[in-house]
Amino acid sequence: MSQPTPDVYEEGRGMDAHNEVMREVRSRNDESYDPTEPTRVWLDEDNTPDGVRNSLTIILNTGGCRWARAGGCTMCGYVAESVDGGSVDHETLLTQLEACLEHERNNADEPAGLVKIYTSGSFLDEREIPAETRAAVAETFADRDRLVVESLPDFVDREKLRTFTDRGLATDVAVGLETATDRVRHDCVNKYFDFADFEAACAEAQAAGAGVKAYLLLKPPFLAEPDAVADMKRSVRRCAGVDGCHTVSMNPCNVQRHTMVEELYHDGGYRPPWLWSVCEVLEATADVDAIVVSDPVGHGSDRGPHNCGDCDDRVQTAIKDFDLRQDPSVFEEVTCDCEATWEYVMREETAYNQPLVG
Ligand code: SF4
Ligand SMILES: [Zn+2]
Secondary structure (H helix, E strand, C coil): CCCCCHHHHCCCCHHHHHHHHHHHHHHCCCCCCCCCCCCEEEEEEEEECCEEEEEEEEECCCCCCHHHHHCCCCCCCHHHHCCCCCCCCHHHHHHHHHHHHHHHHHHCCCCCCEEEEECCCCCCCCCCCCHHHHHHHHHHCCCCCEEEEECCHHHCCHHHHHHHHCCCCEEEEEEEEECCCHHHHHHHHCCCCCHHHHHHHHHHHHHCCCEEEEEEEECCCCCCHHHHHHHHHHHHHHHHCCCCEEEEEEEECCCCCCCHHHHHHHCCCCCCCCHHHHHHHHHHCCCCCCEEECCCCCCCCCCCCCCCCCCHHHHHHHHHHHHHHCCHHHHHHCCCCCHHHHHHHHHHCCCCCCCCCC
16 A cells, blocks of 8 residues: 655645544534445446446445545545444344345346445455455355445455455456546545555456456546546546456546535535536547446536536436447437537636636
8 A cells, every 4th residue: 555655644734634624524414324224225237347237236334434534535425324433243234235135126026137335435344344244245146247346445355355256256346546646536535545556456356356447536626627527538548458447437526415525515616527528538538448437426416417407317318328338429419508618618617716617
């Protein structure tokens, strides 16, 4: 893992300042959550290296992310949904898992081929998910085609991944890299690791016969729209060039509760990205040797990625279509007058005059 330099920790400066603000923002949250219920569970479909599969997505309610306890990332509200007091034991996690399976039995004709497990933290961090729970998850889903688990790069370890791959399960680790640019990851996202750590995690996953899905963040705070788009185009290419990273999920930032992004948003200093920007990145990187997808959460709303209000649903449909077919011509079919406004923003918005247009 990368070593932060001493000045990063200088009191009230750099990462220390970000963490201080984030701790204060988060401390205003007084909601608590039931540890026997998963945070969320849903069924949909997703593109995998073996084709499109029905997918069961599970967000387990765990003790939450260690980094978020220190302050954490500027846009991340997931920790607000974690259980108070730190940890959730094996039995309770199994109760959550059972609730997810029941949801699937009640809502799907057959078990999904793809299962994705997120934890609002790191599934491979044994303080969040003990080894025995990991083994139970592997056993529960051994008959599925593919499993995706989320983890920060530090916890990606070949032995842990062999819990799954030894059973013949195609396995991927979803890594919240956010951007390939270290400066943007450190200063705008307040994430502590480096691109080199991501590359090391990809190598570790490959050693266990697993793959990596990189999650990127379009438009963290402090980046203007054109800079954010340029950063994503570069990042998609760099990720696709790393051995073992077969999928890039490039997701537009949305305004989550109890975050620094929300503070900026309320003070007129942040606008989520345009959906045209999502299209622009997907179109410009369609030739890379990786699956590139995007899932604009909260599209069309003021707190989510949005255009003018008229075209948001149509543009979202084109993006979802691209996700499944990887064909950039889907974007030729959608147009709207607000493209001219977006083009103006792309020409004129800078970090110090943003947001230029609401
Ligand atoms: S984005 Fe990930 S690493 Fe950052 S605070 Fe949220 S859960 Fe933790
Ligand atoms: Zn429009």
